[in-house]
Amino acid sequence: MAKISAITKQEKYKVEIHSLTGNSLIADEPVEMGGMNMGFSPKELLASSLAACTSITLKMYAAHKAWDLKEVKVDIALDFYAGENKTVINRKIDLTGDLDEAQKRRLLAVANACPVHKMLTNPVEISTIITDLKL
Numbered sequence: 558m559a560k561i562s563a564i565t566k567q568e569k570y571k572v573e574i575h576s577l578t579g580n581s582l583i584a585d586e587p588v589e590m591g592g593m594n595m596g597f598s599p600k601e602l603l604a605s606s607l608a609a610c611t612s613i614t615l616k617m618y619a620a621h622k623a624w625d626l627k628e629v630k631v632d633i634a635l636d637f638y639a640g641e642n643k644t645v646i647n648r649k650i651d652l653t654g655d656l657d658e659a660q661k662r663r664l665l666a667v668a669n670a671c672p673v674h675k676m677l678t679n680p681v682e683i684s685t686i687i688t689d690l691k692l
Contacts, residue, residue, distance in 0.1 A: 571595050604633040604646070610673035611650065618667045624660055628653035646677070 560577045563584070570592040572584040584602060586592025597605060608631040619626035630651040637644050650668055652661060668674070 568595075569593065600635055600637070604635040607631075607646065607648065607671075607673045607677065608633045610671045611648065611668050614671035615650070615652070615664055615668060618664065619654075622660075625655040626652060626664075 561574060562576075563572050563574045565572050570586040570590075573581065574584055575581045583596030584599060585595040586598055587594050590598075592598075611631045612629045615629045616626065628651075630653075632649040632651075634647040635644065636646075648668070650665070652664060656664070
């Protein structure tokens with residue numbers, strides 16, 4: 558289970574994000590959205606999650622198979638169309654190494670089975686509470 562804490566203080570939209578494992582980063586909105594562009598936007602963080610998971614999953618799989626996969630580059634384009642209430646994600650994967658066509662096809666299937674891909678393509682439930690709200 559991933560557990561994250563995010564806090565916004567006085568600096569408009571700057572968000573300090575911390576994991577229970579001791580990692581931290583800054584998120585913010587771009588200047589044109591009223592932020593200071595001090596970190597990734599929330600949409601960029603979502604796209605980053607898929608890119609990172611894809612890269613890691615492919616490297617792990619290739620290492621397990623002892624395939625010559627030297628580098629994985631993943632480009633993500635994420636758009637939300639409010640009028641259609643639809644999110645479209647385009648993912649492009651560039652594999653560097655001595656791989657044949659069958660290995661590349663297998664890695665494509667593996668990419669489509671990475672954990673974040675599965676989360677984004679299956680039903681998602683979000684439960685929200687406000688800590689001091691009396692119901």
